[in-house]
Amino acid sequence: MTTKTSELLAVAAPGTTAVVRGVADDQLDRPTPCPDYTVRHLLNHLFDVVVNFQAMARREEVDWSGKTDHLVDGWRDRFATEAARLTEAWSDPAALEGVSPGMGLPQETVGLMGLIDLTVHGWDLARAVGQEYAVDPSVVAAGHEFMDRMGDMGQRMGAFGVPVPTDAAPGTLAALLGRTGRDPAWTR
Structure with missing residues:
Protein backbone atom coordinates (compact mmCIF):
# COMPACT_ATOMS: atom_id res chain seq x y z
CA MET A 1 0.00 0.00 0.00
CA THR A 2 1.09 3.59 -0.51
CA THR A 3 -0.06 7.06 0.43
CA LYS A 4 0.63 10.39 -1.21
CA THR A 5 3.21 11.06 1.53
CA SER A 6 5.00 7.75 1.00
CA GLU A 7 4.98 8.28 -2.76
CA LEU A 8 6.62 11.69 -2.32
CA LEU A 9 9.15 10.25 0.14
CA ALA A 10 9.90 7.44 -2.33
CA VAL A 11 10.74 10.10 -4.93
CA ALA A 12 12.74 12.34 -2.55
CA ALA A 13 14.67 9.83 -0.43
CA PRO A 14 16.92 8.38 -3.17
CA GLY A 15 18.32 11.82 -4.02
CA THR A 16 19.22 12.60 -0.43
CA THR A 17 20.54 9.07 0.06
CA ALA A 18 22.80 9.46 -2.98
CA VAL A 19 24.22 12.69 -1.56
CA VAL A 20 24.81 11.03 1.83
CA ARG A 21 26.58 8.11 0.13
CA GLY A 22 28.83 10.56 -1.71
CA VAL A 23 30.05 12.47 1.35
CA ALA A 24 33.76 11.85 1.85
CA ASP A 25 35.21 11.55 5.34
CA ASP A 26 37.41 14.60 4.74
CA GLN A 27 34.27 16.72 4.10
CA LEU A 28 32.69 16.22 7.54
CA ASP A 29 33.98 19.48 9.02
CA HIS A 41 26.14 17.85 12.38
CA LEU A 42 23.83 17.96 9.38
CA LEU A 43 24.32 14.25 8.68
CA ASN A 44 23.51 13.42 12.29
CA HIS A 45 20.40 15.59 12.06
CA LEU A 46 19.36 13.82 8.85
CA PHE A 47 19.72 10.48 10.65
CA ASP A 48 17.46 11.83 13.40
CA VAL A 49 14.97 12.95 10.74
CA VAL A 50 14.71 9.57 9.03
CA VAL A 51 14.48 7.67 12.33
CA ASN A 52 12.25 10.05 14.30
CA PHE A 53 9.76 10.58 11.51
CA GLN A 54 9.35 6.80 11.30
CA ALA A 55 8.33 6.85 14.96
CA MET A 56 5.99 9.78 14.35
CA ALA A 57 4.27 7.78 11.60
CA ARG A 58 3.44 5.30 14.37
CA ARG A 59 2.27 8.19 16.60
CA GLU A 60 5.15 7.69 19.01
CA GLU A 61 6.65 10.68 20.77
CA VAL A 62 10.27 11.39 19.92
CA ASP A 63 13.13 13.17 21.62
CA TRP A 64 14.99 15.53 19.31
CA SER A 65 17.41 16.63 22.03
CA GLY A 66 19.68 13.58 21.80
CA LYS A 67 23.03 14.26 20.20
CA THR A 68 24.03 10.77 19.06
CA ASP A 69 26.91 10.51 16.63
CA HIS A 70 25.45 8.24 13.96
CA LEU A 71 28.57 8.42 11.80
CA VAL A 72 30.11 5.13 12.83
CA ASP A 73 31.01 2.09 10.71
CA LEU A 86 10.87 6.15 6.55
CA THR A 87 9.06 5.73 3.25
CA GLU A 88 7.63 2.42 4.38
CA ALA A 89 6.41 3.88 7.69
CA TRP A 90 4.35 6.51 5.89
CA SER A 91 2.93 4.03 3.35
CA ASP A 92 0.31 2.82 5.83
CA PRO A 93 -2.84 4.95 5.37
CA ALA A 94 -3.36 4.82 9.15
CA ALA A 95 -0.16 6.88 9.53
CA LEU A 96 -1.99 9.86 8.03
CA GLU A 97 -5.06 9.66 10.22
CA GLY A 98 -5.72 11.84 13.23
CA VAL A 99 -3.44 14.13 15.16
CA SER A 100 0.14 13.60 16.25
CA PRO A 101 0.26 13.16 20.03
CA GLY A 102 3.66 14.81 20.33
CA MET A 103 3.08 17.77 18.04
CA GLY A 104 -0.67 18.33 18.08
CA LEU A 105 -0.69 18.60 14.29
CA PRO A 106 -2.52 16.51 11.73
CA GLN A 107 -0.50 13.40 10.93
CA GLU A 108 -0.56 14.33 7.24
CA THR A 109 1.21 17.60 8.11
CA VAL A 110 3.79 15.72 10.19
CA GLY A 111 4.55 13.44 7.25
CA LEU A 112 5.10 16.44 5.00
CA MET A 113 7.41 17.95 7.64
CA GLY A 114 9.58 14.86 7.25
CA LEU A 115 9.54 15.28 3.49
CA ILE A 116 10.58 18.94 3.75
CA ASP A 117 13.35 18.14 6.23
CA LEU A 118 14.70 15.35 4.05
CA THR A 119 14.55 17.45 0.88
CA VAL A 120 15.84 20.80 2.11
CA HIS A 121 18.61 19.28 4.22
CA GLY A 122 19.49 17.09 1.24
CA TRP A 123 20.08 20.31 -0.69
CA ASP A 124 22.06 21.78 2.23
CA LEU A 125 24.30 18.73 2.30
CA ALA A 126 24.76 18.61 -1.47
CA ARG A 127 25.67 22.28 -1.57
CA ALA A 128 28.18 21.88 1.29
CA VAL A 129 30.03 19.00 -0.37
CA GLY A 130 29.75 20.15 -3.99
CA GLN A 131 27.32 17.54 -5.30
CA GLU A 132 24.50 17.96 -7.77
CA TYR A 133 21.03 17.66 -6.29
CA ALA A 134 17.85 17.50 -8.32
CA VAL A 135 14.41 17.53 -6.73
CA ASP A 136 11.37 16.16 -8.50
CA PRO A 137 8.76 18.84 -9.31
CA SER A 138 6.11 16.92 -7.32
CA VAL A 139 8.27 17.20 -4.19
CA VAL A 140 8.92 20.90 -4.81
CA ALA A 141 5.18 21.50 -5.25
CA ALA A 142 4.41 19.64 -2.01
CA GLY A 143 7.07 21.74 -0.29
CA HIS A 144 5.44 24.97 -1.42
CA GLU A 145 2.01 23.72 -0.34
CA PHE A 146 3.47 22.87 3.06
CA MET A 147 5.10 26.30 3.38
CA ASP A 148 1.82 27.98 2.42
CA ARG A 149 0.17 26.30 5.41
CA MET A 150 2.99 25.97 7.93
CA GLY A 151 5.81 28.32 6.95
CA ASP A 152 4.94 31.16 9.33
CA MET A 153 4.48 28.82 12.28
CA GLY A 154 7.69 26.96 11.38
CA GLN A 155 9.61 30.20 11.32
CA ARG A 156 8.19 31.28 14.69
CA MET A 157 9.20 27.92 16.17
CA GLY A 158 12.73 28.17 14.74
CA ALA A 159 12.38 25.36 12.21
CA PHE A 160 12.93 27.82 9.34
CA GLY A 161 15.07 30.91 9.10
CA VAL A 162 13.94 34.31 7.96
CA PRO A 163 12.88 34.00 4.31
CA VAL A 164 15.61 34.95 1.86
CA PRO A 165 14.40 37.02 -1.10
CA THR A 166 15.26 35.42 -4.43
CA ASP A 167 14.74 36.20 -8.08
CA ALA A 168 13.60 32.61 -8.57
CA ALA A 169 10.36 31.89 -10.34
CA PRO A 170 7.54 30.97 -7.95
CA GLY A 171 7.12 27.24 -7.52
CA THR A 172 10.79 26.41 -8.10
CA LEU A 173 13.24 24.71 -5.75
CA ALA A 174 15.18 27.96 -5.41
CA ALA A 175 12.01 29.77 -4.32
CA LEU A 176 11.26 26.99 -1.81
CA LEU A 177 14.78 27.24 -0.40
CA GLY A 178 14.36 30.98 0.02
CA ARG A 179 11.08 30.43 1.84
CA THR A 180 12.83 28.12 4.31
CA GLY A 181 15.51 30.71 5.05
CA ARG A 182 18.20 29.53 2.69
CA ASP A 183 20.10 31.46 0.08
CA PRO A 184 19.85 29.34 -3.08
CA ALA A 185 23.11 30.92 -4.26
CA TRP A 186 25.00 29.81 -1.12
CA THR A 187 28.50 28.52 -1.77
CA ARG A 188 31.18 27.25 0.52
Missing part, protein backbone atom coordinates in the same frame (compact mmCIF):
# COMPACT_ATOMS: atom_id res chain seq x y z
CA ARG A 30 32.83 21.69 6.14
CA PRO A 31 30.27 24.43 6.75
CA THR A 32 26.75 24.10 5.36
CA PRO A 33 24.01 26.56 4.42
CA CYS A 34 22.65 25.90 7.94
CA PRO A 35 24.89 28.24 9.95
CA ASP A 36 24.75 26.08 13.08
CA TYR A 37 25.65 22.84 11.28
CA THR A 38 28.84 21.41 9.86
CA VAL A 39 28.44 18.52 7.43
CA ARG A 40 28.87 16.11 10.37
CA GLY A 74 28.57 1.59 7.86
CA TRP A 75 26.72 4.88 8.37
CA ARG A 76 26.12 5.48 4.67
CA ASP A 77 24.40 2.11 4.22
CA ARG A 78 22.50 2.55 7.48
CA PHE A 79 21.19 5.90 6.28
CA ALA A 80 19.91 4.28 3.08
CA THR A 81 18.16 1.59 5.14
CA GLU A 82 16.56 4.12 7.50
CA ALA A 83 15.44 6.35 4.60
CA ALA A 84 13.72 3.33 3.01
CA ARG A 85 12.09 2.55 6.36
